[in-house]
Amino acid sequence: MPPEAPELIWLRPERTGRGPRPAHSRDSIAAAAIVIADAEGLEAVSMRRVAAALGAGTMSLYNYVPKKEHLLDLMLDAACAEYRLAPGPSGDVRADLTRLGHEQLTIFRRHPWLPALVVARPGIGPNALRYTDHFLAVTAPTGLPGGARMEAMAMFNGFICQFAQYEQTAAAGAKWQAEMVGYLTQAAMSGDYPHLAQAFATSGPPADPDQAFDRALDRVILAVLASVAG
Template sequence: MAASGRAAGPEVIWARPERTGRGPRPAFTRDEIAEAAVRIADESGLAAVSMRRVATAVGCATMSLYNYVPGKGDLIDLMVDLAVGEYRLPDRPSGDWRADLLQLARQAREMMRRHPWLPGAVLSHTFLGPNALRYMEHSLAVLEHSGLDDALKLELISMLNGTVVSMASAEQAAAERAKESGHSPEQRQAAQAGYLTSAVATGRYPLIARVLAGSGPVGDPDEVFDRLIGRVLDAYAGPAAG
């Protein structure tokens, strides 16, 4: 407890030295611990990640793991930042901020496909680690000559990340429902289309009927993703152009 009687505030894991200059060299690094946790989450989901299971994976006692990582929240912070380190960032922006941000969004989507636990972890993740700061610095460099003020730059980065997380979460939820039902996503989509066709044929949903008649097929998921991200970027290109 702090001297005032209140609990001390949260501590960022990266603000703690990984090791002091005294004593023996630690048996593990934080990255090695995070890598073990990520492997567990990739195989069995984020709920399967526990301090005990990670300790077993790296080969130490559970209580010893707390000497490296104070708690599970810190462990998830390390996992998220390790995944964020998978961004392939060029040495410098191309000069086309829209194209560069679209490329980052595509990378984020693929990252979340490799790590299905990541969208949920990002939603509860509050601290920016070294890799997230590297990503943020690059994103701001991309937007340096966009014409946006600094507040709008940060807002756009947040909106872009939030859109990718939302779309990745929806994709994963659809895949999980398909897996549970034993039917492919295409089969489920066809069943939904059949139901909608019969429902609008009753005449009770004229607006839905009109929209469906004019919308055409859903289209390739990658094209849909690019189009939706493009609309987010369009919304901010307006202020930049003005």
């Protein structure tokens, strides 16, 4: 009995080296799927749609990508290839993480479907590993052990995913947002929630999204650095 094929697509060779050169590649398939997801959302991506975009038969695509989950993995890793990572750490952890955070948010804004996929199916493809290695390199000066830096990366990525998803929700539900602000303002003025009233009194007008991101990102980074002192 032949050995069972690996579950992870990264453990499967893209081609055996025998026979004619294939008409498609994992990269071209992922690129076609991303075009569809960017235009219509992740739910619009199917093997049939991708095959049609490539001018291929649906069943022939399974020779390259055995199942839909593998396609999602390829899409996520293709998006990770868009990081313009610095050649190496600058030695300033705070500055390096700030740059990395902005780079990640830019990619998430470019691909609105991506944050949810990162949360649901974290990437471990070659480009995702390149990002991970870079994060570990820039946080090495903290002196934190590798496991703690991996935890810090999860917190860092989770915050940016959540921020990007909040932006999408706000953009799609302006009326809901306005009603929520009005409701919370009334609650704060009722006298039943004194700490909420104090927060509203000192928060000022709504911040520009980029300013809000900068401020929150800096707090996350400071939390990572504070764990060193702890």
